Amino acid sequence: MVKIRLSRKRVPNNQAQMELSLYRPQENDRNHHLGGRSFYFFDFDDNVAYLTTPIVIFNKETGAERTLSSGEWARYHSNIGKSGPFSNYTVDYNDETGSFRYFRDQQLSFIDKVVRRKQTFLSDIEKALMQADYSWKAPSWNCFFHATYNKRPTSVITARGHQKETIREGIDLLVRDGHLPHQPNYLSIFPVTNPQVRVSELNDPNLKAGVADLKREAINQSVEEALKLYGNNPHHRFGMSDDDPKNVELITEEMKVLKRKYPQMSFFVIQTFEDSYVKTEVLETKTRNSSKAKIESSLDNNQLALF
Numbered sequence: 389m390v391k392i393r394l395s396r397k398r399v400p401n402n403q404a405q406m407e408l409s410l411y412r413p414q415e416n417d418r419n420h421h422l423g424g425r426s427f428y429f430f431d432f433d434d435n436v437a438y439l440t441t442p443i444v445i446f447n448k449e450t451g452a453e454r455t456l457s458s459g460e461w462a463r464y465h466s467n468i469g470k471s472g473p474f475s476n477y478t479v480d481y482n483d484e485t486g487s488f489r490y491f492r493d494q495q496l497s498f499i500d501k502v503v504r505r506k507q508t509f510l511s512d513i514e515k516a517l518m519q520a521d522y523s524w525k526a527p528s529w530n531c532f533f534h535a536t537y538n539k540r541p542t543s544v545i546t547a548r549g550h551q552k553e554t555i556r557e558g559i560d561l562l563v564r565d566g567h568l569p570h571q572p573n574y575l576s577i578f579p580v581t582n583p584q585v586r587v588s589e590l591n592d593p594n595l596k597a598g599v600a601d602l603k604r605e606a607i608n609q610s611v612e613e614a615l616k617l618y619g620n621n622p623h624h625r626f627g628m629s630d631d632d633p634k635n636v637e638l639i640t641e642e643m644k645v646l647k648r649k650y651p652q653m654s655f656f657v658i659q660t661f662e663d664s665y666v667k668t669e670v671l672e673t674k675t676r677n678s679s680k681a682k683i684e685s686s687l688d689n690n691q692l693a694l695f
């Protein structure tokens with residue numbers, strides 16, 4: 389039996405998740421008896437958690453800023469500057485002043501630190517934790533909890549461009565408030581648009597690759613790292629969850645490549661939607677629908693897309 393220390397929490401409602409798991413024994417990986425491990429790779433935004441980090445677009449004539457939520461971005465981004473409600477706007481890729489500046493770490497001055505200004509990822513997580521309900525928990529939250537609780541090797545592969553340490557500190561806030569029993573057993577953290585990570589780890593020296601391609605490379609590297617750390621065992625299982633259809637498409641392509649390289653291992657892609665998910669097993673040249681379900685409640689652990 390594993391007991392969990394309940395750390396301080398602001399919102400009494402949030403005890404529910406922890407109480408459910410308080411006396412639940414840890415489970416072994418599915419292929420534990422054969423020496424295999426289950427590796428969990430997670431996209432973060434709108435998959436593990438909903439945060440309010442805004443994306444900024446700019447009026448073409450006046451330069452005036454307009455903020456979009458990640459949901460609005462998903463819906464409109466292919467038409468920005470071309471047609472629809474944002475035809476007169478443009479996207480700016482400058483890391484410090486552009487559209488995604490809140491998804492990057494900012495240089496904090498001495499004064500910023502004195503007044504305890506934080507990187508936006510941290511302040512956005514704190515803002516989410518102040519909500520008096522579970523509305524920040526996104527479709528893969530339960531899966532993330534399960535992977536953490538059972539110490540599965542876990543990778544966070546996010547389009548954000550913060551320092552890795554900032555991502556880790558953000559997740560530490562979820563531990564601090566009792567939503568996770570302890571830190572995940574990290575295999576890797578890839579904030580794939582971080583310039584340093586792109587150049588030195590993801591083979592993108594000219595900062596030209598798109599997010600989906602960068603995630604693809606991050607998956608490849610995470611699998612290789614897994615084999616280095618946990619050995620080359622044919623019974624390993626790998627799964628990645630993401631809510632963005634374009635990412636899911638390229639993640640699936642990368643998993644096919646990996647399946648050809650390691651045909652005895654199992655590879656899964658889980659595409660999440662607001663209230664459901666589709667789990668697909670990736671084979672060498674095709675995919676096989678594995679399961680599909682509605683996510684009915686954030687506390688319903690029977691609905692998990694586990695592998």
Ligand SMILES: [Mg+2]
Nearest residue numbers: 431433434631
């Ligand atoms: Mg996402």
